[in-house]
Amino acid sequence: MKIENSVGVVTGAASGIGKAIAVALVEAGARGVVVSDIDGEGAEKVAASIGDAAIAVRADVTDEAAVRALVARARERFGTIDLFVSNAGLPVTGGYETSDEDWKRALDVNLMAHVYAARAVLPTMLATGRGHLLQTIAACGVLTAFGAAAYSVAKQGAVAFAEYIAIEHGGQGIGVSCLLPQAVDTPMLAAGVKSSEQLALLKAHSEVLEPGQVAAAALQGVEENRIHIHTHTGSxxxxxxxxxxxxxxxxxxxxxxxxxxxx
Structure with missing residues (x-):
């Protein structure tokens, strides 16, 4: 799909990759962007920084009713949704001993949120014969994440779901892309390390991209309708x-x- 003159909804957009994608959409010519996050105040700040082309909607992506309300608000404001960026994510560490509660948290945010988004937008997209789903998943969706069993399983399930949609509905005008970054300089990355020294060490010895670099790769992948969008060397x-x-x-x-x- 073409980004120019499109309307996009971006979840998890108060910071990091989601914020960068929302900004990049408008810079690439999108006529409307819905900035959504469970952090409503953060979403408002991002939308205000973008300007008249953006609105903010607070939404908890683990609540299917909230996702449907988000989609309804986007259509009320802009008339259509061309691109739904299911970007919200939650890291959950631990192995086989991870609690049932943490398994559920990992699955709700990192897998079921994509299912809820598809349920909310696909019927109309299929009726019009056009639309694109971009799912921010992480490279562990096709590889694995050390020390994070539930997170890895949820992310791999998200890739499987995206591929299912692409197979079942790709011939009906629906595009699907999995964004598969590794280390990105975001608040989520900073929260996952124990100190500023550890973060500096990671940046010195690993490929840590800026959110804007990942956003640029994401939009290029959407326009090329690529199912897997790898952003890091070697992935x-x-x-x-x-x-x-x-x-x-x-x-x-x-x-x-x-x-x-x-x-």
Whole structure:
């Protein structure tokens, strides 16, 4: 789809990647953007910074009724929704011992929010024969995340759901893209490290992108209707290795996790 003259809804848009995508949409010529976040005040600030092309709507993406209300407000204001960016996410750490409550939190935010968005927008998109779903998932959606079982499972489920929509409805004018970033300099990344020194070390030894770089890659991927949008060097290659030789891939990931060379 073309970004120019489109209308987009972006969840999790009070900061980070979501904010950058909302800004980038208007800069690319979108005629309307709905900035949504559970942080309503933050969403208002982002919308105000964008200008008349944006409105803010507070919404909890784990509440299906709230997602439907968000979609209704967007259509009331702009008449249509061309692009729904399901961007809200929540990191949940822990392994097999992770509590049922944390498993539910991980699944509700990182998987079911995408399902609720699709239920809310797809019927009208299918009726008009046009529309695009962009899901911010993370590279662990096609790889894995160390020390985060529930998060990895939820993200991989989100990729599976996106691919399902693309297969079932791609021939009916519906585009679907999975945004698969690794480390991005966002409040979520900062919250996941223990100190400013640890964050500085991460930036020194890893590829940490700025939100604007990820947003630019996302919009390019949408316009090209790509199902997987890899933003970091090596991510796509690791995914290919996983598909071609899963035993070798697991061995390499285990070695990286343990800090030892792969056998």
């Amino acid at each position: 796509a290659e690791s995914f290919r290795l996983r598909a071609q030789d899963p035993d070798r891939w697991v061995a390499e990931m285990r070695a990286i996790r343990s800090g030892r060379p792969a056998a």
